[in-house]
Amino acid sequence: MKIRMRGLALLSAAVVAGTLCGSPAFAQDKEFTIAVSIPAATHGWTGGVVYHAQEAEKQIEAAYPNIDVIVSTASSATAQVSSLEDLSATNELDALVILPFTSEELTGPVEQVASNGTFITVVDRGLTDPSIQDLYVAGDNIAVGANTAKWLVEKLGGKGEIVVLRGIPTVIDDERIQGFKEVIDQSDIKILDMQYANWNQDEAFTLMQDYLAQYPHIDAVWANDDDMLLGVLEAVDQAGREEIKYALGGNGMKQVIEMVKAGDERTPISTPYPPSMIASALYMTAAQFAGQAPMRGSFKLDAPLITPENADQFYFPGSPF
């Protein structure tokens, strides 16, 4: 709601600047309406998604005066379905950029919107029927796990004992773990334990304390999200466990990128699964309308290692994540 209001304020400012006659000119000036439906900022990563969506909204509306972007956040799958209904009832949508809460529940409602001829861009979580979407933009969760694992195998010389912290039981978590295990299983590295900490700093801290109590020797830790990594590091520091050579995360959280940039020895890398992918998706959708650039297809963001050398490209000091 708040975001929409801000969007409207921005938009009307642009209209006033352009025509000086207020709302009637609205519809004429804004040829295209792009709605963005994303989860509300309930944890770090989605907080980043909201931030990048808002930034991209400002930039795109400034760059293309004929495009109106409406950002709408929802706190659950049901709320997202309702907000889709509201968006399509109150606006003539030319495009919908959606990061679905869950694949199954949102497939039907998005199909409904698509049946009105709206261009559909799906971000991150795919729908169960991919034929609905015109454009698909996502990160590569399997690569997040696999690239981290490859790096770890190389650094540990193919052997050692590690512990893993899982997130919330979801497809995202499963894919990261799958990618990670596939690589690790080919080496002599042993995964001592693997439990859920729900992408939560507190729970990661607690779980890591328990791991440390149970296993007297651990070579490395992988928390499949940087938020959890911060909890892990606190537990390791408190226990003073020097033998842990590497503690790695993933996602490219601001604080962790700062550590990578500073050349931290225990956390020298991260892998991006950037919330800014919503901005990539929004730009590509805008290009479909404003430019002469056809954008139908699938676009998979790579998950290259973030190292001190390239960390600047992944660092957004203004982002909450």
Next chain:
Amino acid sequence: MSSAEIAVLPEREGFKIRWGDLAPFIALAVIVLLGTLINSNFMSANNILNVITRSAFIAIIGVGATFVVATGGLDLSIGSMLAFVVGIMILAMNALVPSLGAWAIPVGALVALVVGSLCGLMNGLIITVGRIEPFIVTLGTMGIFRAFITYMTDGGSLSIDRSLRTAYRPVYFGDLFGIPFPVLITLVIAFLGAFILYRTKYGRRVTAVGSNSDVARFSGVHVGRVRTMAFVIQGFCVAVAAICYVPRLGAATPTTGQLWELQVITAVVIGGTLLRGGKAHIWGTVAGALMLEVIANVMVLSDMVSEYLVAAVQGAIIIIAMLAHRFTSSR
């Protein structure tokens, strides 16, 4: 007046009730014994200290919740309230650093205590003056506090100033004669709580209101005031927990304290306090908080349970503990 209050106290036959009162401690002992059998690392000093220290948050908040539940109330907002107080405290400390230096920590802690108590006062006044069910009111404030912390953090995380981090860290990680500070703080709060509940006029009124508010009202007890005060105590305890929480990770996120209200209420009930009010057991609550933390710890230390089923086993243990409690106290 005081004789009427004493009359409504649930003073039944001494000997039998004692077994019921001891139940949470017996259950705790059984789980600790199980833990020792399952994994030899369980009894290591480090592990035990970790677990006890961690349980401090739920125990401290639980002391306050014992008051609220004993008056027949319920507070669902405590988890979000903790996050909100933590957020305000971090903002206050960060704002005060330039002018006060390390003194920003005690001042920030004071701010937390005031904010926490006010949050509790707000809950209490809406419930008593507005005459609305505590469940609904605190469900509402739960959403409000949660939204505020999400707003304060922009959905990301809100970190404490780096210069304060090292100075503040010992409050969670430090110890006095080998006893970690959070444990000492828990003991102080529990002693204070037990004193107020069992040794003061206010404490007797709390259980009187909880067991029968009409009788209490006819005996001249200002029921609304007693209930409101219980929520203020709850808010104060939440703030004390917040003061111990911040030095641990040094940050607040929108998931801080999520679902803690359920853990706290579980600890209170396992501890022997009646959910419908009238009977309060402060030390039982502390044992309940320890039990929850020990169960979680044992689950991780044992390799027997699949990571997908951990929550099911935890739930089952809690129900079994309650059944055992009912069994021992009814004979």
